[in-house]
Amino acid sequence: MMDTPEPHPRHPATMAEVARAARVSRATVSRVLSGAVEVSPETRSRVLEAVDQLGYVPSIGAQQLAAGRSQSIGLLIRDSRNPVYGLLQSQVQKWADEFGLHVVTAMPTFYRGAHQETTALRQLIGMRVGGLLIASGVVRTEDLQQFLPTVPVVSVGRPEEHPGVYGVSYDERDNATQIAHAVYDHGHRRIAVLVPRSDRSLAENIRGEVAASVLEELGCDVTRIQLRLLGVGGEGNAELLKLIRADAVTAAVFPADRRMLHFVDHARRVGVHVPRDVSVIGCDGVLEGLSYMELASLRIPVELVSRRAVEVIASMLESPGEVEIMHESYTGTLELANSLVKREAG
Amino acid sequence: MMDTPEPHPRHPATMAEVARAARVSRATVSRVLSGAVEVSPETRSRVLEAVDQLGYVPSIGAQQLAAGRSQSIGLLIRDSRNPVYGLLQSQVQKWADEFGLHVVTAMPTFYRGAHQETTALRQLIGMRVGGLLIASGVVRTEDLQQFLPTVPVVSVGRPEEHPGVYGVSYDERDNATQIAHAVYDHGHRRIAVLVPRSDRSLAENIRGEVAASVLEELGCDVTRIQLRLLGVGGEGNAELLKLIRADAVTAAVFPADRRMLHFVDHARRVGVHVPRDVSVIGCDGVLEGLSYMELASLRIPVELVSRRAVEVIASMLESPGEVEIMHESYTGTLELANSLVKREAG
């Protein structure tokens, strides 16, 4: 068994080369590899030997082209620095394995050019993936629309309202309501709520808006802090600190854990302590170390949502056009911690 | 401008359809889209109109097949739940954008079957990506070897020793040395070091082994705690707790922040507090909230490593075979915090 590879194959081995080496036709190689058709054991082993002798790996592009279908699903993900997406990606991979599907992941460009935001989408479409999982709020459903007749699409982990797109997501209204009640039940009546713009993050916008409304309905004095930027770079922290120092609020509601973390870290450096000076609660529950930091949050069911999304796309792949479009959403579970403390109402 | 899409395109538009709609040949469509050749303005605009009329997106597979090359690079990543990989993926994307490269990411299967661990690699090879970034320790360099003549490969963020594979990684020996000296300089002399098996994580193994050796050379009493499992599931915590309770160690060195976090969280629940009862230091520095948790660590230069890796692969794409194989490694920076406290030597 030579273990020196060919000096300069230069080009990846082709099926024709394998066929030649095994003294069979290309079709036979294909049959052996696909395993769909009976092949005589000797031929079979000759082929397999040639395959790994030559280090042959079939060209997926050519396969897709010839067969007209694809075993892979595309995952469009926003920014993997966010642990929520990291977990999602990992879980999608896990369930796709289970269903025998290959996942290819693409991420939108960072540049904010005109149509640039859809290049990742076009990349996946160009690959002719069998199905598409959209987990990025950056891509608008209207951009998806034109591809809908062509490829099954599932919107995952983001609020989906388009009746033509299957959605598997978190119940953000319920999330916000749970959070609002938790804060209220702890006796807080003057509350700051951070609200990102909906074009930045629809999910976070809903969380903020709904939490604020619910609290208002409960008779609280709510201060909305509008956020305009995309990142979590501490926007709104200064405004919030001012409110706290003026004793205008006793609690703050953050639409995402990372924002909450950013705030508490900054606040402590300038002498404002949680929960001594203010109670806080976030949303996601995915960030590691939350319990160690004693930060209250709401854990969204990423695992469940990922699983359902893969299940749905798998069934769409199996019976195209047969799957009824629905919008599923799943509720999270409150994870209380010492950052949200009881307080005499008032 | 009709904005109702065709009722049932069913199949993605082809270049031939675009050509027909624009009353030109397929070659002309190709030329317009590639932009490489001059085309008369009128023809050009007719083609472009047809393109977005039909929502045409070129098949990357067919392009690759016909042209024999590919604009995309494959990124093989271990597990995106780990924030280090999340950040890496994000940074690779960012720099690839800069170089006009498309990134497709694949992740190894979770199953631990025989050859299963290389399916993601085969997936990427099968796509005939123009270059490969390997950021997963799960794939061994020997598995890569056979593809080396065929596609440029850069090992990124993992210790690479094979002389045939370009490596851009962290200087784990330096990391470990910095950590060891930090612990020593804080007066600790009886120290526990957690050491994962090298087949689980080579990087973490080196960190542990080297830190332990350096501390021993400095005359410390070092207890190695061997870790055998892949995850961060608190392995070794019990053993470490016992040492602490017996007052056999005053400090613990963790080869990764997540392990440290897992420990401190668990420890606190059972009444062992950091840094009161034991000092700790981790490695990575990527986990969010480290500073808030006051956990000492060493920040590895993920951004720099990602950038270099993309630069290298880009230059390999440009002049194949011309790039001299090297192993670059970059040092991290210590980020001290209150979890590592001064102590009377002894």
Place this chain on the structure above:
DNA sequence: CTGAAAGCGCTAACAT
């Protein structure tokens, strides 16, 4: 500046 035609590597009838 544009069209015709020859493949790229593979699958899927269709033969044998």
Place this chain on the structure above:
DNA sequence: ATGTTAGCGCTTTCAG
């Protein structure tokens, strides 16, 4: 059980 052949959608000579 195996070989032959016709494309799949695209790029790229080569002619015009």
